Amino acid sequence: xxxxxxxxxxxxxxxxxxxxxxxxxxxxxxxxxxEVVGLVGESGCGKSxxxxxxxxxxxxxPGLRVGGKAVFDGxxxxxxxxxxxxxxxxxxxxxxxxxxxxxxxxxxxxxxxVTEVLARHRGMKGDAAAKEAAALLDRVGIPDPxxxxxxYPHQLSGGMRQxxxxxxxxxxxxxxxxxxxxxxxxxVTIQAQILELLKELVRDSGTALVMITxxxxxxxxxxxxxxxxxxxxxxxxxxxxxxxxEPRHPYTVGLLGSVPRLDAGRGERLNPIPGSVxxxxxxxxxxxxxxxxxxxxxxxxxxPPELVLAHDGRSYRCVNPAPLPGVEPGQEVRGAxxxxxxPGSVPAQAVPNDPPAVQGFGPAPREEEKP
Amino acid sequence: xxxxxxxRLLQLIPTLFGLSLLLFIWLRxxxxxxxxxxxxERGTPEMRAAIRRNMGLDEPILVQYGRFVxxxxxxxxxTSTSTKRAVTTEFLERFPGTVELTxxxxxIAIGLGIPLGYLAARRRGRLLDxxxxxxxxxxICIPVFFLAYVLKAIFSENLGWFPxxxxxxxxxxxxxxxxxxxxxxxxxxxxxxxxxxxxHLVLPGIAxxxxxxxIIVRITRASVLEVLNEDFVRTAEAKxxxxxxxxRRHVLRNAMLPVVTSIGLLTGGLLSGAVLxxxxxxxxxxxxxxxxxxxxxxxxxxxxxxxxxAVVYVLVNLIVDxxxxxxxxxxxxx
Numbered sequence: 269x270x271x272x273x274x275x276x277x278x279x280x281x282x283x284x285x286x287x288x289x290x291x292x293x294x295x296x297x298x299x300x301x302x303e304v305v306g307l308v309g310e311s312g313c314g315k316s317x318x319x320x321x322x323x324x325x326x327x328x329x330p331g332l333r334v335g336g337k338a339v340f341d342g343x344x345x346x347x348x349x350x351x352x353x354x355x356x357x358x359x360x361x362x363x364x365x366x367x368x369x370x371x372x373x374x375x376x377x378x379x380x381x382v383t384e385v386l387a388r389h390r391g392m393k394g395d396a397a398a399k400e401a402a403a404l405l406d407r408v409g410i411p412d413p414x415x416x417x418x419x420y421p422h423q424l425s426g427g428m429r430q431x432x433x434x435x436x437x438x439x440x441x442x443x444x445x446x447x448x449x450x451x452x453x454x455x456v457t458i459q460a461q462i463l464e465l466l467k468e469l470v471r472d473s474g475t476a477l478v479m480i481t482x483x484x485x486x487x488x489x490x491x492x493x494x495x496x497x498x499x500x501x502x503x504x505x506x507x508x509x510x511x512x513x514e515p516r517h518p519y520t521v522g523l524l525g526s527v528p529r530l531d532a533g534r535g536e537r538l539n540p541i542p543g544s545v546x547x548x549x550x551x552x553x554x555x556x557x558x559x560x561x562x563x564x565x566x567x568x569x570x571x572p573p574e575l576v577l578a579h580d581g582r583s584y585r586c587v588n589p590a591p592l593p594g595v596e597p598g599q600e601v602r603g604a605x606x607x608x609x610x611p612g613s614v615p616a617q618a619v620p621n622d623p624p625a626v627q628g629f630g631p632a633p634r635e636e637e638k639p
Numbered sequence: 640x641x642x643x644x645x646x647r648l649l650q651l652i653p654t655l656f657g658l659s660l661l662l663f664i665w666l667r668x669x670x671x672x673x674x675x676x677x678x679x680e681r682g683t684p685e686m687r688a689a690i691r692r693n694m695g696l697d698e699p700i701l702v703q704y705g706r707f708v709x710x711x712x713x714x715x716x717x718t719s720t721s722t723k724r725a726v727t728t729e730f731l732e733r734f735p736g737t738v739e740l741t742x743x744x745x746x747i748a749i750g751l752g753i754p755l756g757y758l759a760a761r762r763r764g765r766l767l768d769x770x771x772x773x774x775x776x777x778x779i780c781i782p783v784f785f786l787a788y789v790l791k792a793i794f795s796e797n798l799g800w801f802p803x804x805x806x807x808x809x810x811x812x813x814x815x816x817x818x819x820x821x822x823x824x825x826x827x828x829x830x831x832x833x834x835x836x837x838x839h840l841v842l843p844g845i846a847x848x849x850x851x852x853x854i855i856v857r858i859t860r861a862s863v864l865e866v867l868n869e870d871f872v873r874t875a876e877a878k879x880x881x882x883x884x885x886x887r888r889h890v891l892r893n894a895m896l897p898v899v900t901s902i903g904l905l906t907g908g909l910l911s912g913a914v915l916x917x918x919x920x921x922x923x924x925x926x927x928x929x930x931x932x933x934x935x936x937x938x939x940x941x942x943x944x945x946x947x948x949a950v951v952y953v954l955v956n957l958i959v960d961x962x963x964x965x966x967x968x969x970x971x972x973x
Contacts, residue, residue, distance in 0.1 A: 325876055327868070350882075358879030365877075370870040373889050375967050384888070385878045420968040436878060 270298040271476050272322070272444055275337040277346075278500075279314070279321050282331035291317040293500035293551050294336070299444065304470060304477045306491035308484065308523070314500040315480045319446045321346070323363055324353045340444065359389040362437035366449040368429035372421035378405075378432050379417030385439045404435040409465060427458035431465065438469055445470070448480045463489060484527055488512060496520045499548045499556035506582035516578065516589040518563045555586065563588045640961075647957045651950070655711075658949050662942050663707050667700075716946070717939035721931065726943040729928065734947065735818040736806050736924035739836075740917065741909045743844035748851035749902065756859025756898075757891065763864065771856055778853030783912065787846035787919035794842060804921035807836045843920040847913060851905040858901050862894040869893070895966055903959030907952045 279292040292314040299305045307315045320326045322338045338345045365371040382401040386392040392400055405413035408431040421429055451459035467490050470477045479491055487494055494511050496504040504517040515521045522541035543560035554569035567587045577583045678686060691697055716726035759771040795803035807820050814827045824833025875889040917926030932940040964970050
C-alpha cells in the first residue's frame with residue numbers, strides 16, 4: 269500500500285460563457301513511503317494544480333470541480349472536511365513553494381512563521397517553541413539561527429528564505445513533502461544547495477517527496493520515479509534510469525531532446541518540441557500530444573490512448589512509442605492494462621551512486637564534485 | 640524610533656518657516672493691503688496711514704517679516720478683527736470641539752469601515768459585499784450637510800434620541816479644564832457631563848464620518864482581496880493554521896497598510912471638512928468660527944487656522960508613518 273495514491277484526479281474550472289478548462293484531466297500516480305517522485309512537465313500541464321488539489325489549497329471559487337481520489341494513508345484527502353484537512357496539512361503533508369520571497373509573510377518575523385506551525389500541530393509554546401525553531405533553522409543550514417528568528421523575510425537572501433520555508437515544512441516531520449518548483453526562483457549555485465538539502469532531509473527522515481519541476485536536471489539528480497505530465501494527464505511513468513536512457517513517449521523524448529547539452533557540437537541548434545502547450549487535442553478525442561507529435565499515426569486520433577504497461581514496471585500512454593534499441597517493435601513484452609491500474613504502482617528503488625543515464629544529465633552538480 | 644520622532648518634529652521647522660513666508664506674502668498682497676482688510680473700503684487715507692504706522696507697515700519689509708516670525712514663535716497670532724479677542728484664546732476655546740468631533744468621526748469610520756470592508760471581501764459577490772460597496776458609493780455621493788440635516792430630522796427632531804445642537808447641555812454645569820468636553824468630564828469624574836458631551840457628538844460624528852467610512856470600506860475590501868491572493872496566505876494555509884490565525888496574522892495585518900495611509904490623508908481633510916457639519920448642528924467648534932471669519936475677512940483668524948491645520952497635518956502624518964513602521968518591518972524607522 270502506497271503512502272499516497274492519486275487516482276484519476278481531475279480539476280476543472282468552469283466559467284459562465286467560457287470554455288471549461290480541464291487543468292488536470294485524470295492524473296494517477298503513487299508515492300511510497302520514503303520515495304522521491306517527480307512530476308515533470310512544461311508550464312500549464314497541471315503539475316501545480318495537481319499538488320494544490322491534493323493539499324486542498326486551490327482557491328475556492330465557483331465553477332471549481334475536483335474529482336477522483338487522493339488517498340493518503342487510507343484517507344481520501346479530497347473527501348475530508350476543512351477542519352480535518354487543516355489538521356493534516358503541515359503535520360502529515362507539508363509543502364514548499366516556488367517563490368520564497370512572496371511565499372513568506374513580509375510583516376511577520378521568521379521565528380513566528382516557524383513557531384506557528386509548532387504551536388498548531390505540536391502544541392509547543394514560548395521558549396520551547398523558539399528553541400525548536402532555532403534548531404530547525406540550524407538543521408536547514410541557516411547560520412546564526414537565534415538572530416535569524418527575529419529577522420524578517422526581506423532581511424534574508426533568496427536561498428536563506430527557501431531554507432526557512434523548508435524549515436517550516438519539515439517542522440512537524442511530515443511523512444510527505446510536496447515541493448512545487450522549489451528551486452525555480454533561485455540562482456543555479458543556490459539551486460544545487462537547496463536540492464542537496466532536500467535530498468539530505470528526505471534521506472535522514474524517511475519523508476517521501478513529491479518533486480514538481482519542469483527541470484529535467486533536478487529530476488535526474490534526485491527522483492526515484494518520474495511521472496511525465498502532459499495536458500493534465502500522466503503520459504509516462506518510469507524509474508529514473510530507464511526514463512533517461514530509453515524514453516518511450518514521444519513527449520518525453522522531445523523533453524529530453526530540447527534540453528541544451530554541454531556535449532553538443534558548437535553551433536548545433538536546440539531541438540524544441542514544435543508547437544505549444546495550447547495546441548492540444550482534448551483527451552477524449554485522442555492523444556492530446558498528437559498535434560505536436562512527430563510519431564503521429566492515424567490511430568492517435570479518435571480515442572484516448574490506453575495506458576501501456578511495459579517491462580520494468582514502466583508505463584506510458586502512447587500507441588506508437590519510441591522504439592527500444594535492440595528490440596523489434598513487435599517483440600516487445602507489453603500488455604494493455606485495465607484503466608484501474610496505477611502508473612508507477614510498481615515501487616521503484618533508488619540506485620545509490622547511479623551513474624548519469626544520459627550524457628549531459630548528471631545527478632545534481634554537487635554530487636559529482638564529491639570525491 | 641525616538642530619533643525618528645525628533646527628526647520628524649525638526650522637519651516641522653522648515654515646513655512652518657515656508658508656510659509663514661507664504662502667509663506673510665499673502666497678507667502683504669491683500670487687495671489694498673492689510674489696512675483695507677481691517678478698515679474695509681471706507682477708510683480715509685488718514686486712517687489708513689495711522690493703521691500702517693500702528694502695524695509697523697512703514698518699516699522695511701525684512702524687519703516686518705522678522706517681527707511677524709517672532710510673534711508666531713511666541714504663539715501670538717494677533718487679534719481677531721471681528722471679536723477683538725486674541726486669536727490664540729479663541730482657538731483654545733473652539734478647536735477642542737472640532738478635534739473631538741473629528742476623533743469621533745474617525746472612530747466611527749475606522750471602527751465600522753475596517754470590519755465591513757473585511758467582511759465584504761470575504762463574502763465577495765454576496766449580499767453583504769454588494770450592500771457595502773453600494774452603500775459606500777451612496778456614502779461618498781451624499782453631501783455631508785444634507786446627510787447632517789436628514790440625521791437631525793430623523794433622530795433628533797422626530798425620534799428625539801439625540802440632541803439636535805450644541806456640544807453639551809449647559810444646565811449640567813460641567814467644569815471646564817481643557818475645553819475637550821468629554822475629556823474634562825472624565826478628568827473631573829463628572830461622568831454625566833462626559834456622557835452628555837459624547838451623546839452630542841454622535842449625530843454630527845456620523846454625518847462627518849460618512850465619506851471617510853465609505854473610503855475606508857472600499858480600500859479595506861480591495862486590500863483584503865489582494866492579500867487573500869498572496870502566496871504567503873497560501874503558505875499559511877499549507878501549514879494547516881486555523882482560519883483565525885490565517886486571517887489575523889497573515890491577511891489583516893498586511894491588508895492594513897494602505898488603509899493606514901488613507902486614514903492619515905482623511906484626517907487632515909476631516910478637520911477642515913468639519914465646518915459644514917458644525918454649522919448644521921450649531922456645534923461650537925472651530926468650523927462656524929472660520930466660516931464667519933471668511934465672511935468678515937478676519938485675516939488673523941484665517942492665518943492662524945491655516946497654520947494650525949498645517950501643524951496638524953504634519954503631526955498626523957508622523958503618527959501614520961510611525962504606525963506604518965509598526966506594521967511593516969520593511970519601512971521600519973531607525
